[in-house]
Amino acid sequence: MFGASSHKYCLNPVISLKEVRQFEMEYHITLPEEYVFFLTKVGNGGAGPYYGLYSLEKLKCYNDANNPDNPVFIDNSLTLEKWQDTINAMDDCTDEEYDQIESRILSGALKIGTQGCTFGNLLMCQGSETGKIVYDDVDWFFDKPPFLTGMTFLDWYEQFFEEIAADHWVNFYGYKRLGTEEELMRDYDAAIDLEQKAKVLSSFFRLKKLNDKTVTWLMNMDERRFDAAKVRLLLQSDIIKGLTVFESLLTGKNIIAAVDSAFAIPASHKNTYYQCMLKLLYEENAVDKEQILYFLKDCSCKKAADLAAYAESQQINSKTRQTTIYVMESCDDMNKFI
Structure with a gap:
């Protein structure tokens, strides 16, 4: 199965609620309750869609601290015009300005896993998509804004394994609607x-x-x-x-x-x-x-x-x-x- 070699269908041991709250405090973010439940009752990362879920330790490697002064950028009100204006601003700017724009784009989002290459799995912690999974591509293509799956974290996680159990292709999981x-x-x-x-x-x-x-x-x-x-x-x-x-x-x-x-x-x-x-x-x-x-x-x-x-x-x-x-x-x- 795609990505399974990285996690071998194993989950990491759970972590304490205290560790989760410490992470939230350090990164200025409130994690959705479903995700907190998963980390503390199911597993601290491991088996999951694509290349699996990052552990709390790996989250620190792939995410910068959230800036609470930045408004949420990725939500259901994001228009293609606004997206393209933002990406255009990244074309001719300094490295520092580029990082600032990228930080604004990812405001309220937590990267919890990867699909490989430049594609990531984001868990939204603010805005209209709070608690839901969004897919991004850090190549930041002009015509490809982040993809809103509309799936809550647990739905996204559980239905992935239901698709595997049904012997369905999961290469593009989350991009295509489910159903019989x-x-x-x-x-x-x-x-x-x-x-x-x-x-x-x-x-x-x-x-x-x-x-x-x-x-x-x-x-x-x-x-x-x-x-x-x-x-x-x-x-x-x-x-x-x-x-x-x-x-x-x-x-x-x-x-x-x-x-x-x-x-x-x-x-x-x-x-x-x-x-x-x-x-x-x-x-x-x-x-x-x-x-x-x-x-x-x-x-x-x-x-x-x-x-x-x-x-x-x-x-x-x-x-x-x-x-x-x-x-x-x-x-x-x-x-x-x-």
Whole structure:
């Protein structure tokens, strides 16, 4: 399971309430009661979502003392405009100013674990999300404000292990809504706009295999915008039905969606579509040429000779040309073009 090697499903021994209160005093923060209960009755960090939970000692390594003079920044009133204005201010400032802005962003938040790389799990201790988990990325991307999971600490913790027990994927735990197949189908049908439907549909990717009723429901789903997701989900549970839908898209129903979903085709079936995808590569169309090239690379029947003319074309940009050459280099006949 993702991240389990770091905690080995073990919890650290609990700590005393006195130690928790001392931490709160030193860091000028009041911890949510659920979290206090966990530290003092369940475990002082260890097994948990992603790479697990930090112990109280590690919290001191990954968090600065909270500044009570700073208002809470991360809450449900945070607009994209306010976020972008804040991130813009970080672009051209001194190191000291950068640290001050970062401190304001994280006001009232406690980093209790990591997802790896720059992604962190925050427990909000102030504001509208008090007691709830928020995900952040300390690369502070302009268009990606912190993600509000809406889950309280204990819900977030307990449901993670429920997902594991149900043999669901947990790589993106917290980003996708939970629920059974029946619940998700009902929520999708009841959703009033495409954005809501897209969020519900993405939750099906938690499930390693869909039941027959869900497969039939997907086959009958006729929203063009979700054709690529439809193919990917079907391929997880019924390869024949997934390939049938893919072929209908590839032959004209929705070529862009076919290209977007082609990577999900099992390796044993990719050669079947080599010629069709190669033809799309050379045609003038709106499809993603990079995706086609990477699909061709995965085909065991690929030939550098099939791509040479495309690599020399004046109609492609330098990045696409580099990708084409990269794919050619993986072909058995590449020595003829050196």
